Amino acid sequence: MGTGGVAAGGSEVMDAFKKQLGRKGIRADVKKHCSMHRVGCRGLCARDVLVDVISNDRKTTYQYIRPEMVEKIVTEHIIGGKPVQDWVVSEDYHKFHDKQIKVVLSDCGIVDPEDIDSYISVGGYEALKKVLSTMTPTDIIDIIKKSGLRGRGGAGFPTGVKWEICNKEVSPQKYIICNADEGDPGAFMDRSVIEGNPHAVIEGMIIGAYAIGADKGYVYIRAEYPLAVERLENALKQARANNFLGKKILGKNFSFDIKIKLGAGAFVCGEETALIASIEGQRGMPRAKPPFPVYKGLWGKPTVINNVETLANVPYIVRKGADWYASFGTEKSKGTKVFALTGKIRNSGLIEVPMGIPLREIIYDIGGGIENNKKFKAVQTGGPSGGCITADMLDIKVDFESLASVGSIVGSGGMVVLDENDCMVNIAKFFLQFTQSESCGKCVPCRIGTKRLLEILDRITSGKGREGDIGLLEDLAGDIKATSLCGLGQTAPNPILSTIKYFRDEYESHITKKKCPAGVCRDLLSYMVLAEFCKGCGMCKKVCPAGAITGERKETHKIDPDLCVKCGACFEACKFKAIGKG
Amino acid sequence: MEKILEKICTDYEKHEGNIISLLQNIQNEFGYIPEGAVIWFSRKLDIPASRFFGIVTFYAQFHLTPRGKNIITTCCGTACHVKGSERLITGLLKELSLPEGESTTPDKEFTLERVNCVGACSIAPVVIINDKVHGKMSADNLMKEIKKLKEAGIEK
Numbered sequence: 109m110g111t112g113g114v115a116a117g118g119s120e121v122m123d124a125f126k127k128q129l130g131r132k133g134i135r136a137d138v139k140k141h142c143s144m145h146r147v148g149c150r151g152l153c154a155r156d157v158l159v160d161v162i163s164n165d166r167k168t169t170y171q172y173i174r175p176e177m178v179e180k181i182v183t184e185h186i187i188g189g190k191p192v193q194d195w196v197v198s199e200d201y202h203k204f205h206d207k208q209i210k211v212v213l214s215d216c217g218i219v220d221p222e223d224i225d226s227y228i229s230v231g232g233y234e235a236l237k238k239v240l241s242t243m244t245p246t247d248i249i250d251i252i253k254k255s256g257l258r259g260r261g262g263a264g265f266p267t268g269v270k271w272e273i274c275n276k277e278v279s280p281q282k283y284i285i286c287n288a289d290e291g292d293p294g295a296f297m298d299r300s301v302i303e304g305n306p307h308a309v310i311e312g313m314i315i316g317a318y319a320i321g322a323d324k325g326y327v328y329i330r331a332e333y334p335l336a337v338e339r340l341e342n343a344l345k346q347a348r349a350n351n352f353l354g355k356k357i358l359g360k361n362f363s364f365d366i367k368i369k370l371g372a373g374a375f376v377c378g379e380e381t382a383l384i385a386s387i388e389g390q391r392g393m394p395r396a397k398p399p400f401p402v403y404k405g406l407w408g409k410p411t412v413i414n415n416v417e418t419l420a421n422v423p424y425i426v427r428k429g430a431d432w433y434a435s436f437g438t439e440k441s442k443g444t445k446v447f448a449l450t451g452k453i454r455n456s457g458l459i460e461v462p463m464g465i466p467l468r469e470i471i472y473d474i475g476g477g478i479e480n481n482k483k484f485k486a487v488q489t490g491g492p493s494g495g496c497i498t499a500d501m502l503d504i505k506v507d508f509e510s511l512a513s514v515g516s517i518v519g520s521g522g523m524v525v526l527d528e529n530d531c532m533v534n535i536a537k538f539f540l541q542f543t544q545s546e547s548c549g550k551c552v553p554c555r556i557g558t559k560r561l562l563e564i565l566d567r568i569t570s571g572k573g574r575e576g577d578i579g580l581l582e583d584l585a586g587d588i589k590a591t592s593l594c595g596l597g598q599t600a601p602n603p604i605l606s607t608i609k610y611f612r613d614e615y616e617s618h619i620t621k622k623k624c625p626a627g628v629c630r631d632l633l634s635y636m637v638l639a640e641f642c643k644g645c646g647m648c649k650k651v652c653p654a655g656a657i658t659g660e661r662k663e664t665h666k667i668d669p670d671l672c673v674k675c676g677a678c679f680e681a682c683k684f685k686a687i688g689k690g
Numbered sequence: 691m692e693k694i695l696e697k698i699c700t701d702y703e704k705h706e707g708n709i710i711s712l713l714q715n716i717q718n719e720f721g722y723i724p725e726g727a728v729i730w731f732s733r734k735l736d737i738p739a740s741r742f743f744g745i746v747t748f749y750a751q752f753h754l755t756p757r758g759k760n761i762i763t764t765c766c767g768t769a770c771h772v773k774g775s776e777r778l779i780t781g782l783l784k785e786l787s788l789p790e791g792e793s794t795t796p797d798k799e800f801t802l803e804r805v806n807c808v809g810a811c812s813i814a815p816v817v818i819i820n821d822k823v824h825g826k827m828s829a830d831n832l833m834k835e836i837k838k839l840k841e842a843g844i845e846k
Contacts, residue, residue: 156813290809291806291807292807293766293767293768293769293771293806293807294767294768294769294807294811295807295809295811296807296809296810296811299809300809331751332805332806332807332808332809333808333809334821370714371751372710372713372714372749372750372751372752373749373750373751374748374749374750375806386710388708389707389708389709389710389711389745390709390745391744391745391748392748392749448811448812449812450768450769450811450812450814451768451769451772451773451811451814452772456769456811456812457812458812488768491768522768522811524768524769524772524811526772530772535768535772538768538771539768542806546806548748653784675780676777680829
């Protein structure tokens with residue numbers, strides 16, 4: 109039960125089970141075999157609510173469960189011993205899982221995120237015990253360096269190297285910060301990890317603190333993630349009660365504690381110097397680097413900032429060894445990466461795959477292909493800082509280097525799948541609206557440059573594009589990339605450059621023919637009634653907010669183009685597909 | 691009001707003097723940041739009011755005007771965008787007859803807000819109605835929810 113599962117009714121289904129089991133009077137005697145657990149996100153959110161029933165050591169997984177279906181499961185399966193076949197997950201549920209390798213998510217969906225003992229029972233906090241009793245900070249840094257772990261927040265900086273630099277800084281006070289300000293639209297890996305297994309993040313942070321010599325840590329988390337915040341707070345309390353946090357941890361001469369800082373809704377605060385400013389209580393504006401935070405960070409002290417997923421990898425690497433971790437992935441990108449697979453894809457959800465997996469396997473094997481049998485157009489990776497990958501590049505390997513070579517990035521791990529009905533110019537405009545409104549305003553190229561880019565895109569999508577606009581976009585984009593202060597501005601033009609590179613014809617069609625090939629840009633559309641399909645039912649006339657549709661019952665209707673506001677209401681309301689657009 | 695502000699002030703001194711946390715506490719108490727509260731703290735702590743307003747206007751979370759009884763938040767993340775969140779917003783603007791540029795209805799019943807991403811992309815498009823997350827939202831269902839809230843408002 110992550111945010112998705114709860115929204116889909118996870119709590120209601122759990123209550124229904126409690127009620128049914130209670131009513132049938134079997135709760136006491138079946139509890140050992142059939143105790144009820146609450147687990148975090150298990151990935152395939154599109155099929156929520158998912159329920160596991162383990163009876164006589166055989167696990168059956170049900171999909172799309174609603175509270176009213178619970179009674180039948182209890183009577184037929186738990187009491188009767190016969191699973192309700194119609195509701196059992198289909199074969200592609202297993203296909204969804206088969207090509208994945210789970211490290212960070214290995215215990216998500218297995219452990220109860222609100223119970224520390226559940227995490228301990230699967231080996232949790234063993235890495236911490238091992239570290240504190242047998243290892244020096246240098247030993248840990250060596251393991252992390254050898255494992256090849258790179259920052260999972262987007263930039264991919266080697267984690268071990270970052271820790272090493274901070275470890276060597278001499279200072280009476282150092283900090284470790286967990287960056288949980290997951291702001292990329294279309295990404296929810298960090299939220300799911302914290303909601304599903306918060307203790308792994310905490311354990312990773314404690315080990316990191318020991319490695320660099322910090323005694324204070326912060327988790328900077330978005331206020332938009334209330335469930336994650338609640339589970340994290342609860343987990344911190346439990347960790348303190350078990351002396352994994354606090355003074356003299358596990359009796360050793362090492363003290364460390366973690367505080368939660370709530371973000372206040374500014375995307376730029378995911379940038380590390382802006383994040384530091386925000387924790388200090390100021391406007392979250394980035395500053396020039398160097399000095400890097402490892403030398404001069406929070407309140408001027410050496411500070412390591414790691415992403416949620418990076419930290420959650422640490423306990424597993426320490427427990428299972430650097431070689432084990434490095435056995436996954438490619439030469440330069442080791443290990444696994446969690447992606448949020450969303451958009452026009454059949455199995456949308458959270459996946460974890462080895463670095464270097466071909467994109468085709470993610471889309472077609474794990475993702476199950478495109479929704480509604482539409483044609484695949486592109487995958488947008490890396491959110492507002494990234495770019496798109498087209499159909500003829502489907503065999504590309506998904507790792508830091510390969511994606512960079514085609515003008516996109518791994519980024520924090522959002523993958524939004526687009527189909528033939530998506531307009532690439534509109535997608536570029538969407539991201540520019542985002543970066544333009546999230547620009548902090550400190551440096552001119554980003555503040556004014558993104559505004560100008562957006563204005564040009566606006567006029568292209570509203571049919572006022574001019575010849576030479578594409579060149580102008582490219583020029584301006586280059587300047588903004590070269591001269592912006594922080595990552596936000598330096599990467600903001602990427603969605604434009606990437607869509608121009610691969611979908612130049614769509615831009616040209618908007619500018620010269622004043623047509624949107626995908627039928628998305630409202631100002632370039634016109635709606636008409638297709639006489640051969642129209643039954644004269646009057647549905648379109650009823651929903652039209654502008655009174656633009658006329659026609660007698662059982663006769664072909666007509667749309668007056670002068671009155672039409674192009675809202676698309678008739679297009680959606682018509683049951684006979686008799687409204688055309690183009 | 692004075693009493694509440696005094697209490698927030700004590701917390702502020704306890705918690706390393708962080709203005710963002712202070713403003714978050716004010717908003718938790720009042721539902722928005724009243725100008726009077728900022729002036730009060732500015733005098734009390736000898737911090738220019740402009741510093742407070744600088745922070746309030748920087749972060750999307752803070753509001754300088756009172757919000758409606760019902761808060762409708764539409765997610766505008768990438769996945770929600772490609773699944774039609776824009777159409778939901780157009781529908782809401784019409785249904786709530788919101789004046790141009792306003793986010794709260796004149797009768798203070800509804801506030802319409804947009805959020806960049808709530809991280810529930812696999813059930814896009816997402817609308818949050820009074821803290822409850824609704825996934826796979828259609829224009830029809832959304833209007834039904836709004837009507838329910840409107841009726842509940844009239845009954846009261």
